[in-house]
Amino acid sequence: MTSEKIVEVSDVSLAYRRTRHRVSSLKQTAIDTIKRRMSYEEFFALNGVSFDIARGETVSVIGRNGAGKSTLLKVIARVLPPTKGQVIVRGQVAPMIELGAGFNTELTGAENIVLYGTLLGRTPREMRSRIEAIADWAGLTEHLDIPIRAYSSGMAARLAFATATDTTPDLLLVDEILSVGDEDFREKSAARTIEIMNSGCAVLLVSHDLETVKRMSTRAVYLDQGRQKISGNPIEVVEAYLSDVHH
Amino acid sequence: MKVYDSSVRQIPVISQVKSIYENRGLLRLLVVRDLTVRYKRSVIGVWWSLLNPLFTTAVMFYVFNTVFKARLPGGSPFLPYLLSGVLLMTFFNQGLTLGADAIATGAGVLTKVYVRPEIFAASAAISSAINFAIGLAPLTVVLAIYHKTPTWRFPLVLVVMFCMILFTTGLSLMLAIAYVNFDDSRSLINIFLMALQYMTPIFYPISVLGPHTRDVIQLNPLTSFLQVFRREFGNSAVSTIHNWEIMVGTSFLTFIIGFYVFNARWPKVVAKL
Numbered sequence: 001m002t003s004e005k006i007v008e009v010s011d012v013s014l015a016y017r018r019t020r021h022r023v024s025s026l027k028q029t030a031i032d033t034i035k036r037r038m039s040y041e042e043f044f045a046l047n048g049v050s051f052d053i054a055r056g057e058t059v060s061v062i063g064r065n066g067a068g069k070s071t072l073l074k075v076i077a078r079v080l081p082p083t084k085g086q087v088i089v090r091g092q093v094a095p096m097i098e099l100g101a102g103f104n105t106e107l108t109g110a111e112n113i114v115l116y117g118t119l120l121g122r123t124p125r126e127m128r129s130r131i132e133a134i135a136d137w138a139g140l141t142e143h144l145d146i147p148i149r150a151y152s153s154g155m156a157a158r159l160a161f162a163t164a165t166d167t168t169p170d171l172l173l174v175d176e177i178l179s180v181g182d183e184d185f186r187e188k189s190a191a192r193t194i195e196i197m198n199s200g201c202a203v204l205l206v207s208h209d210l211e212t213v214k215r216m217s218t219r220a221v222y223l224d225q226g227r228q229k230i231s232g233n234p235i236e237v238v239e240a241y242l243s244d245v246h247h
Numbered sequence: 248m249k250v251y252d253s254s255v256r257q258i259p260v261i262s263q264v265k266s267i268y269e270n271r272g273l274l275r276l277l278v279v280r281d282l283t284v285r286y287k288r289s290v291i292g293v294w295w296s297l298l299n300p301l302f303t304t305a306v307m308f309y310v311f312n313t314v315f316k317a318r319l320p321g322g323s324p325f326l327p328y329l330l331s332g333v334l335l336m337t338f339f340n341q342g343l344t345l346g347a348d349a350i351a352t353g354a355g356v357l358t359k360v361y362v363r364p365e366i367f368a369a370s371a372a373i374s375s376a377i378n379f380a381i382g383l384a385p386l387t388v389v390l391a392i393y394h395k396t397p398t399w400r401f402p403l404v405l406v407v408m409f410c411m412i413l414f415t416t417g418l419s420l421m422l423a424i425a426y427v428n429f430d431d432s433r434s435l436i437n438i439f440l441m442a443l444q445y446m447t448p449i450f451y452p453i454s455v456l457g458p459h460t461r462d463v464i465q466l467n468p469l470t471s472f473l474q475v476f477r478r479e480f481g482n483s484a485v486s487t488i489h490n491w492e493i494m495v496g497t498s499f500l501t502f503i504i505g506f507y508v509f510n511a512r513w514p515k516v517v518a519k520l
Binding site: 014016017018024025026027029045071073074075077078079080081082085086087088089090091092093095102104106107111114115118119120121123124125170175 | 248249250251252253254272273275276277280283284353356357358359360361362425428429430431432435514515517518519
């Protein structure tokens with residue numbers, strides 16, 4: 001079953017109402033409502049996007065800032081239900097997110113490995129059995145029993161990376177290939193990401209690094225203002241994107 | 248193999264509660280985390296979480312008992328009455344703000360990883376309930392000072408705790424939406440919580456109030472929670488079946504409304520972040 005579809009995105013749109021003027025205070029909202037100045041507009045973050053990813057494929061999504069790339073990641077990570085269309089995802093999803101966001105500085109390294117891994121969708125029992133292996137890979141075995149607040153930022157990032165990548169998912173969501181820590185660890189972490197990407201899972205890669213997109217992906221999708229402008233061969237898609245940007 | 252199909256309709260409230268149940272491993276971890284951070288890491292341990300309510304009670308006792316010479320009807324002792332009020336109010340404030348804070352500050356993760364944020368609200372309510380239960384120990388000591396013991400009905404306090412968990416979980420979900428949408432909602436909620444504190448008979452007996460004020464205070468659901476708790480634990484207040492009805496009714500209703508509102512509003516928050 002090499003052509004097994006892991007992700008199927010069919011005609012997906014995501015619309016929401018947003019205020020014309022960005023309002024973020026209750027006071028301003030109240031004043032605007034009373035003065036009837038509140039006006040909304042329907043905003044399409046995604047508009048009729050369709051593609052799929054089979055096992056072993058890497059599909060890249062490129063586009064300008066605000067083109068809908070992160071919204072697409074949210075829809076596929078099932079954090080955000082689409083307004084229209086259908087998303088099907090089969091199997092375990094592992095997102096590579098900004099590291100350490102799920103950490104609690106008062107807990108020890110070991111406790112954080114379990115908590116963070118469980119937040120990312122694994123079971124506490126599974127995570128407990130992986131503590132040593134993860135700490136070993138991050139080179140933090142001696143620091144497992146002290147609270148994270150005593151870690152340097154590089155150590156915390158290493159622990160987070162090791163925890164997040166300690167799995168071979170069915171679908172890997174990558175928002176820019178991360179490399180963290182000092183020079184040695186940076187190479188090690190980039191290599192690990194690429195190793196997972198090549199492990200046979202499906203990968204959705206969102207990146208501004210067009211060279212990586214051309215080199216790593218089987219197909220690419222170019223999003224422009226929520227619409228899928230062109231998709232297919234990554235080299236052609238990148239060229240189409242570049243010629244738009246330079247105009 | 249787990250399959251996610253976005254076109255499968257999810258029934259609000261039911262699907263959310265089911266998801267919390269399915270992720271009870273994470274729920275347990277979050278509760279343990281809250282308690283660990285509070286107890287294990289501090290020298291005085293469990294006493295740390297009791298320090299705040301006990302100190303508040305001491306100050307209020309001095310002000311109202313010694314300065315204002317407050318007396319309860321029928322000569323009931325003031326201290327157990329006051330301490331029960333402070334403990335329950337701490338439970339409420341803590342569950343509400345911890346839950347909303349956890350969701351608001353966790354938004355970075357919650358918008359990228361599929362974890363139901365409702366689990367954070369529930370864990371905050373449950374760990375506040377455990378802190379409250381620990382506070383029943385000093386309350387028992389205080390009752391003993393006045394030669395009283397908990398009543399044989401004290402297991403009913405578990406029902407009060409369960410209702411309070413439902414009540415604060417529902418409210419904190421709605422509060423979380425406000426926190427994320429409006430920068431100034433935090434200061435407003437603090438003023439509101441202060442007003443609510445005075446509208447709950449923590450340090451005064453209901454009987455000193457005029458008939459109109461009394462009606463208003465009785466409409467505050469926390470009054471019913473508190474009167475039921477006081478009566479069932481230490482027999483330090485009078486409660487009616489009406490108080491039970493308000494307590495159980497508002498807690499279930501608030502829980503359902505909170506989950507429903509959150510389910511409808513959260514995707515819009517995520518879309519904008």
